[in-house]
Amino acid sequence: MPTGDKGGSRVLLRTLRAAMASPGDGQQRLDKVVHLVASNMVAEVCSIYLKRDERTLELCATEGLRKDAVHRVRLRVGQGLVGRIADSAQPLATEDAQNTRGFRYLPETGEEIYQSFVGVPIQRLGEVMGVLVVQNRTARQYTDDEIEALEVVAMVIAEMAEAGAFLGSDGMVTGPGRRVGPILVPGTSASEGIAEGIVHLHEPRLVVFDPIAENIETERRRLADAVAAMRGDIDRLIEGGGLGAAAPHRDIFEAYRMFAYDKGWMKRLEEAVESGLSAEVAVEKVQSAVRARMERATDPYLRERLHDLDDLANRLLRYLVSNGADATEGLPENAVLVARSIGPAELMDHAGRVRAVVLEEGSLSSHAAIVARALNIPMVVQAERVIRDANPGDPIVVDGDGGRVHLRPEPSVITAFREKIDLEREARAHYRAEAGQPATSRDGVTVRLRMNAGILADLPSLKQSGAEGVGLFRTELQFMIRGRMPGREVQAALYSRVLSAAGEREVVFRTLDIGSDKVLPFMRREEEPNPALGWRAIRVALDRPLLFRMQIQSLIRGSEGRPLSVMFPMITEADEYFAARELFLAEVERLVRLGHPRPRRLRLGLMLETPSLVFAPDRLFETADFVSVGGNDLMQFFYAADRENERVRGRYDVLNFSFLDLLGQVVARCARAGTPLSFCGEAAGRPLEALALVATGFRELSMRPASIGPVRRILRAASIDETAARMSEARQGGAASARAALADWARGVDLPV
Structure with missing residues (x-):
């Protein structure tokens, strides 16, 4: 058939060009298009449906169906075969339309006598503007070449519509006009x-x-x-x-x-x-x-x-x-x-x-x-x-x-935001002035404030924010942006540059935390009913020891004999930490034998992100060089509330006393074992929550660089003993959360929350 090869397709396109250049309004051009396509496709019917709005399609031109149906027949997106095509943005071809899933009979068109059907979306870069349809009376299998030829024509129709070729016809969708109002x-x-x-x-x-x-x-x-x-x-x-x-x-x-x-x-x-x-x-x-x-x-x-x-x-x-x-x-x-x-x-x-x-x-x-x-x-x-x-x-x-x-x-919104921008500008000046000052409260409690990072570009914030180091460097970002696995040399070079950029400040590298919502492009995706509770983080590392060993080797080589701090993510039971630690120490000894320098000081810690680990054996807390509470995941699992789900993420509070009690147990266990402890997560970067975490016993917080200034400011202005007293009063008064009491007290004493 004429459009069954590229030469036939070009002939049809040249014919369309001539038709579009001839005199006539938009409707006349649409009518010429359907006539030419039907003739070239040897089809009894060709129809063009265009969108009237986001969810409505209208028959705007046809060759073969009843002419009085034009501009009268409308379909919802998803309704009938035409609506299915508009919804999926995919072609659909069948030799038995009436028995194809989704078929909808439209008596006003007279299409019941046509058995075969093929339709393609009229679209530009994924935006569906309508549907181009061809129909035949007899059962007919449309070839891939024919469907591709129709797609080419549909693309041209979309371009013509965008260029205004159909303006002035009732069939062309008109724009919504200029929007007004806030x-x-x-x-x-x-x-x-x-x-x-x-x-x-x-x-x-x-x-x-x-x-x-x-x-x-x-x-x-x-x-x-x-x-x-x-x-x-x-x-x-x-x-x-x-x-x-x-x-x-x-x-x-x-x-x-x-x-x-x-x-x-x-x-x-x-x-x-x-x-x-x-x-x-x-x-x-x-x-x-x-x-x-x-x-x-x-x-x-x-x-x-x-x-x-x-x-x-x-x-x-x-x-x-x-x-x-x-x-x-x-x-x-x-x-x-x-x-x-x-x-x-x-x-x-x-x-x-x-x-x-x-x-x-x-x-x-x-x-x-x-x-x-x-x-x-x-x-x-x-x-x-x-x-x-x-x-x-x-x-x-x-x-x-x-x-x-x-x-x-x-105007009132603009004024409010301008005031906020001015206040933030003043606050940033204050934060810069305090950047070199310790986060020491009025009653003498000093807290180490460290920043989270994921790319080398984050490291200049160390000096700007006055952070005392990087409490979490997310190594998986360098894997997620690549099309293939980065080799040892590439990884080691990155880790070396990060350590050089940090200077004397400590950087804690978290080993690959992949799975759940973080997928590597070069690893086959494992379909799981609940990825957040599935094969992720340390589970992947221990099940894929070659991948894990490559990263360990890269970290050791990248340290170049400098101090190296590494933590393992999503440890849920003690044996996972011991297995990861043993593997890491073995790689250190192997690389030393091969002539690589031993890290001057090696600290191997873990992220506590599940309630189960709070009850782990004493040996875990005694063996770990440090523990970092992953507050985001810990709260998610504690409350059984997906932190990516907007419907539930805001319903549960880090300052609820039940959650603070859990954190208090972690503080106590680390204190007994003499193990350094930090809190890493969104809550650490919010001034009121940071104050409560310090009152609960944390002496190290890791957060976004932009949060360090506000948190340092409130810690230097507050008394931790007074904070703890307000929290205790709220608990004794029967409150479920410390939030309201702390907020009222902070405002009453002019703390910068």
Whole structure:
């Protein structure tokens, strides 16, 4: 059949080009499209359904069905075969439509006489705009070539719609108009901080007015030149743009570069051009297919890499349309970037030019979020439908601390946040002045404040915050951002650079804490009903001793004879710690025999993250060189409340006396064994909770660098004996939690909470 090969597909596209160039309004163009597709596909029916709104599809043109059904027939997304295609963003073909799951009979169309059905989504980069359908009376199996040809046509229809080819017809979905009035958009904090500015909609998708190739060879050349220029740009960014061998984000951008040089991606782009598409539309077609496939992936790592691939496609489009023009051109000084997603390179392009970033997608572990935290750019992710609600130039306040976005805020909201920004500016000046001071309370209790880190870029915060060391260095981040296992040399080099950056301050490396929500791209994902309680952390390490030994060897080699502190995550019973410790000590002796220097001082500790370990044998606490309470997981398991589940995470309180009693038992057991103890987690970084933890007996806290100043300030202003007395009074008065009593007392004595 005519569209069964690339030559036939090109013929159809050229015919469409001529039809679109002829006089007529939007409806007439839609009618020409369905007529031409039906003729070329040798089909009795071709129909175009377009979205009227997010959940409604409308029949906008047809060849073969009843004409009076046009603009009268509507379907919900997910309803019928057409609705299924719109919902899944996937093609659907059947030779027996009436008996296919989801079929819905629409008597007003007269389609009951048609047996065969094939439909494809009309979409641009994952955004479904409608559905293109072909039907035949007889039972017919549509070939892969025919379906691919329809997808090419659907892509062209999407481009034409974006370029305004169908404007003026009743069938074209109209925009929602300019939004007015204040809107609060909830999200998730990915990088803390507060910023005020104006909305800059980051819309890298470019309108392509001529989606069909006039000359295939010319388009091939354009594509090859753009890819080469883009790759050169990325190479220069990595090698010459401050991302040398020791740069903190280099690993992220090396993974990004790997995608840019992927041969499979390039082959698919070339095949799309060969089908008759312009180079720009070829890029969007391939990326739409990648997005549809990866959005269905259960692996969170794969879903996060989709943002990198989107970023590459957008970058390539800029080279094709504007020869790689600066993406930040015309960006106002107080811009807040609002986007569906963004990749790390795109964010680096905007570094120093934007005040904050708001994303509809994204997560805390995305490459962009890691870079945002390293660059101190406030970021809120998972801000649903913010693009729909935002207008370019709208005033916006981004609350990166609370994970909220205020669009077109009321004057009172702006005033409140400006006051908060001013107060935080004053507070930061105070924190800097106190950075070299010990966290000693008014009654003489001194607490060591240390910071958490995960990439080399975090280490400058040691000096800025006045932290006394790194209480937790998350080693898994360097594994999660790579496409393959980093070798011993790569790992050892990183650990060496971290120790060098820390100078005389201690760094506690946590061995790989993977599993649950942290998945390595090069390890086969284990499907589990409850990953948080499954095969993770030390369980993976002990079950995969080669992986564990490689990291141990890298840590020892990276120490280069300097002091080395390491802790094992998620220890749930004593034998796990003893097995890990024995393996580590054996590797030390083996490497010493091979000529590597022995760490000058070796401390091997554990993270206490489950209630079971509170009741472990005395020998565990006597043997461990230190214990670090992992407060986030410990509270999650103590309350049986998933800390990633917004419906339950806020219902339970770290200052509940039952939880404080559990912590008190840990303090007592470590005190009897003479084992150093610290608390690591979100609660350590909140001033009121930190005060209560110190009153419970903790003398070392590890937290985000930004929290060290506020915590030091309240500890220096408070009396720990008075804090404990207020907590005791609340307990004796029958309160379930110390929070209310502590908050009232702190406010009454003007403590900086």
